[in-house]
Amino acid sequence: MRCLVFSENDDIAREILSGIRELKGHDGAVLLTYSEEDFSGYADTVVKSECPDNTRIEDHAVSAIARLAEEENFDLILTGSTRRGKEIAPRVAQRLGYPCVTDVIGVYMDDSLEVERYSLSGRTISRERILKLPAVLSIMPRVFEAIPDKETPEVIKREFEMDDAGVRVIEVRRKERTGGELEKADIVIGVGRGIGGEDGIKMAMELKEVLGGEIGSTRPVAYDYHWLPEETMIGLSGKRIKPSLYIAIGVSGQIQHLTGVMNARRIVAINKDENAPVFEYSDYGIVGDWRDVLPKLITALKNR
Amino acid sequence: MHIAVGVKQVYDVDQIKIDPRTLEPVYDVPLKLDDLSRNALEEAIRIKEITGGKITVIILNGVKIGEAVKEALAMGGDEAKIILSEGGFLDTAITASAIAEVIKSLKDVDLVIFGHASVDTYTGQTGPRVAEILGVPVVTQVRELRVNDDVLTAIRDLEDSLEEVEIKLPCVITVTNEINEPRLPSLSQILGARKKPVEELELSDLGIDLERGIEILHNRAPRVERLKRIYRDDTDIAAREIISELKKEGII
Numbered sequence: 001m002r003c004l005v006f007s008e009n010d011d012i013a014r015e016i017l018s019g020i021r022e023l024k025g026h027d028g029a030v031l032l033t034y035s036e037e038d039f040s041g042y043a044d045t046v047v048k049s050e051c052p053d054n055t056r057i058e059d060h061a062v063s064a065i066a067r068l069a070e071e072e073n074f075d076l077i078l079t080g081s082t083r084r085g086k087e088i089a090p091r092v093a094q095r096l097g098y099p100c101v102t103d104v105i106g107v108y109m110d111d112s113l114e115v116e117r118y119s120l121s122g123r124t125i126s127r128e129r130i131l132k133l134p135a136v137l138s139i140m141p142r143v144f145e146a147i148p149d150k151e152t153p154e155v156i157k158r159e160f161e162m163d164d165a166g167v168r169v170i171e172v173r174r175k176e177r178t179g180g181e182l183e184k185a186d187i188v189i190g191v192g193r194g195i196g197g198e199d200g201i202k203m204a205m206e207l208k209e210v211l212g213g214e215i216g217s218t219r220p221v222a223y224d225y226h227w228l229p230e231e232t233m234i235g236l237s238g239k240r241i242k243p244s245l246y247i248a249i250g251v252s253g254q255i256q257h258l259t260g261v262m263n264a265r266r267i268v269a270i271n272k273d274e275n276a277p278v279f280e281y282s283d284y285g286i287v288g289d290w291r292d293v294l295p296k297l298i299t300a301l302k303n304r
Numbered sequence: 305m306h307i308a309v310g311v312k313q314v315y316d317v318d319q320i321k322i323d324p325r326t327l328e329p330v331y332d333v334p335l336k337l338d339d340l341s342r343n344a345l346e347e348a349i350r351i352k353e354i355t356g357g358k359i360t361v362i363i364l365n366g367v368k369i370g371e372a373v374k375e376a377l378a379m380g381g382d383e384a385k386i387i388l389s390e391g392g393f394l395d396t397a398i399t400a401s402a403i404a405e406v407i408k409s410l411k412d413v414d415l416v417i418f419g420h421a422s423v424d425t426y427t428g429q430t431g432p433r434v435a436e437i438l439g440v441p442v443v444t445q446v447r448e449l450r451v452n453d454d455v456l457t458a459i460r461d462l463e464d465s466l467e468e469v470e471i472k473l474p475c476v477i478t479v480t481n482e483i484n485e486p487r488l489p490s491l492s493q494i495l496g497a498r499k500k501p502v503e504e505l506e507l508s509d510l511g512i513d514l515e516r517g518i519e520i521l522h523n524r525a526p527r528v529e530r531l532k533r534i535y536r537d538d539t540d541i542a543a544r545e546i547i548s549e550l551k552k553e554g555i556i
């Protein structure tokens with residue numbers, strides 16, 4: 001199994017390179033990257049390229065990957081399942097005539113290649129067999145752990161010719177950030193529409209003060225009411241997190257949100273509706289108004 | 305402007321129950337027009353309101369298509385092309401080839417819009433694959449779209465940034481759930497939809513390769529192993545006990 005790996009996110013690139021090492025018949029990997037990082041211990045070949053100004057990473061990467069795949073026979077091409085990676089993977093697959101599976105959360109090689117991915121907005125996990133190789137997979141963040149090995153990569157600098165993609169980048173604006181990285185936080189407090197507005201957010205912040213961690217949100221909070229920045233949204237179209245503790249406040253527990261927190265070790269829910277679906281997915285739940293419950297939690301924490 | 309919108313019919317994922325014994329989903333729930341397909345269609349309607357033109361809705365599914373197409377036409381689609389298959393799983397390469405074939409046969413399509421994924425399978429492959437087959441530019445994850453003559457300006461919603469791009473027509477766009485609030489058709493629109501032209505095509509007549517590259521082995525819910533200790537009465541006790549439990553477990 002010879003692999004070609006690309007992700008514009010260096011962490012995910014390292015995770016994928018570490019994970020595929022364990023696959024039966026693994027025969028080394030080539031990494032394509034635009035990063036300045038050193039990938040010693042992760043790949044036998046690192047192809048460094050540059051994405052020209054005003055060109056989308058997707059358009060350049062699709063051309064570059066297709067070119068590399070013409071030059072060398074890879075069994076598997078892997079991208080990160082970021083929003084960019086999820087465009088690149090199927091385009092590469094279509095260009096080369098390969099099958100493709102996106103949002104992969106498990107890769108298993110035995111007599112044939114099998115993968116797992118979420119289905120039904122995260123309610124189920126679908127196990128799929130790849131009927132022919134080569135194939136393209138896009139791998140979700142943190143499916144594998146980045147662990148360096150002994151490889152000292154040969155570093156090759158390359159330019160790739162590309163056709164006019166018909167798309168021109170005008171501007172890239174970074175999104176507002178509130179705090180640290182949600183994905184790396186050990187404790188996340190998630191607020192939903194039930195938090196009601198500024199007052200509620202303030203009290204959630206107080207809880208954060210005594211507990212530590214980061215604040216996350218649901219779609220109405222981030223995109224409809226803008227009580228918190230968009231980048232705090234957790235779920236199917238937001239972030240997927242893996243904290244030890246997730247506290248959901250005024251969150252109903254629709255699957256599109258919960259799919260982002262399924263991997264939390266403990267989930268605590270506060271909701272005034274005892275039939276809220278979130279309780280089905282919780283370790284601890286308090287049926288009640290956050291105005292009553294949060295001060296009590298804060299006091300209990302201070303006295304701990 | 306001739307806009308083609310690729311839409312999908314899905315089971316209502318919020319209503320699907322999981323069989324506790326087999327952990328498999330029980331599909332005895334209504335079919336509906338996919339949420340992100342509705343965003344795609346809504347965006348097409350808004351563009352048509354400015355530029356004029358026509359919206360062709362393309363849908364591929366098993367045999368039971370009905371309500372989804374009617375809803376799409378009631379919302380504002382002008383005509384529909386239904387690709388009938390025998391049901392069962394089709395991999396995205398086949399879906400994309402079929403839709404691309406229909407778009408080619410329409411000859412004068414300027415813009416193709418899809419949801420960036422569908423709420424059931426969420427593969428996100430159809431739009432990018434169709435663009436590759438047609439050999440036109442594609443921009444995914446669009447949450448704001450403006451049309452000026454033969455150039456589109458799009459703002460893409462990426463994890464940590466917003467990317468503004470210009471795309472030449474003809475092209476393929478995939479939109480996010482946040483791009484708009486899809487309209488609900490009025491009664492007269494629902495009645496009017498019955499008169500709009502609908503053409504049915506057989507997947508096997510399209511002359512595309514129907515060999516699958518992927519096979520689904522099973523699709524099951526993960527076992528939810530949560531404690532489910534829900535406090536319904538005394539919130540004082542609840543707060544104290546939960547904090548003490550979490551402390552015992554070394555979580556806080």
Ligand SMILES: Cc1cc2nc3c(=O)[nH]c(=O)nc-3n(C[C@H](O)[C@H](O)[C@H](O)COP(=O)(O)OP(=O)(O)OC[C@H]3O[C@@H](n4cnc5c(N)ncnc54)[C@H](O)[C@@H]3O)c2cc1C
Nearest residue numbers: 192193194218219235236237238250252256257272289290
């Ligand atoms: C394609 C698609 C993708 C999506 N992606 C995402 C995503 O990534 N992330 C996401 O979050 N959503 C996503 N959604 C939306 C999702 O389906 C839900 O609509 C959303 O998560 C609901 O947010 P909520 O729980 O905050 O609001 P609601 O569902 O309105 O729930 C509010 C809850 O607060 C409770 N409440 C009200 N007042 C109080 C109070 N005083 N004290 C305690 N509890 C109170 C209520 O009982 C209720 O349960 C997506 C939807 C679609 C169709």
